[in-house]
Amino acid sequence: MNIKFKRLNKTIVKCKKCPRLTNFIKKVSTEKRKQNLNEEYWGKPVTGFGDRKAKLMIIGLAPAAHGGTRTGRAFTGDKSGDFLFKSLHSVKISNQNFSNNINDGLRLKSTYITNILKCVPPGDKPMNNELSSCSDYFVKELDYLKDLKVIVALGKVAFDNCLKIYKKKFIINKKIIFKHNKNYLLPDGKTLIACYHPSPRNVNTGRINEKKMTSLFRKVLKLI
Numbered sequence: 001m002n003i004k005f006k007r008l009n010k011t012i013v014k015c016k017k018c019p020r021l022t023n024f025i026k027k028v029s030t031e032k033r034k035q036n037l038n039e040e041y042w043g044k045p046v047t048g049f050g051d052r053k054a055k056l057m058i059i060g061l062a063p064a065a066h067g068g069t070r071t072g073r074a075f076t077g078d079k080s081g082d083f084l085f086k087s088l089h090s091v092k093i094s095n096q097n098f099s100n101n102i103n104d105g106l107r108l109k110s111t112y113i114t115n116i117l118k119c120v121p122p123g124d125k126p127m128n129n130e131l132s133s134c135s136d137y138f139v140k141e142l143d144y145l146k147d148l149k150v151i152v153a154l155g156k157v158a159f160d161n162c163l164k165i166y167k168k169k170f171i172i173n174k175k176i177i178f179k180h181n182k183n184y185l186l187p188d189g190k191t192l193i194a195c196y197h198p199s200p201r202n203v204n205t206g207r208i209n210e211k212k213m214t215s216l217f218r219k220v221l222k223l224i
């Protein structure tokens, strides 16, 4: 299984299937953000990471411009990641409450974190053809994680696109809509759970807070 993942990640990192996104990554990584001007940006697509025997998968939409695209790891080096890892550490899914860089010692317990789209899109708005081109990689991640039981989708766009990918393979007749903390049983036996994205906007408006997020992950721990 590790060899399969190694091959997959090697392919993802070199992928240039979406010229608009490849150019945007180049722009972001060259221009940089003021506080990171002296850093070398990862500047490539960002793979998933975590436990290859994971029972839980956490998905976002795409790496952040100055988070994952800078550090090379999803939800690493940005405010959404700061919030997420505080919550994951509270429920002992991660060994530490921060995720700053790929050498920070972070370990996940039975959990794998990835994004539906492996490259940051301008304005966080991907095009349908980009989502479609990248979906093969997500399908492979699902396939390689043989012990997977639960998928937590952070945000409506990640949730909807995960569902869209499932609908290509399965007929799903029941109505499945994004509702925070709601579980849906998928045709392959996995459970899909909707969770508000821990973005600064959602945190600042109180849509999501640490109590809500840790309570959702406590529920998840009972399912895996």
Ligand code: SF4
Residues within 6 Å of the ligand: 012, 015, 016, 017, 018, 019, 021, 022, 045, 117, 118, 119, 130, 133, 134
């Ligand atoms: S979004 Fe996915 S398919 Fe498109 S270039 Fe990035 S890795 Fe390749």
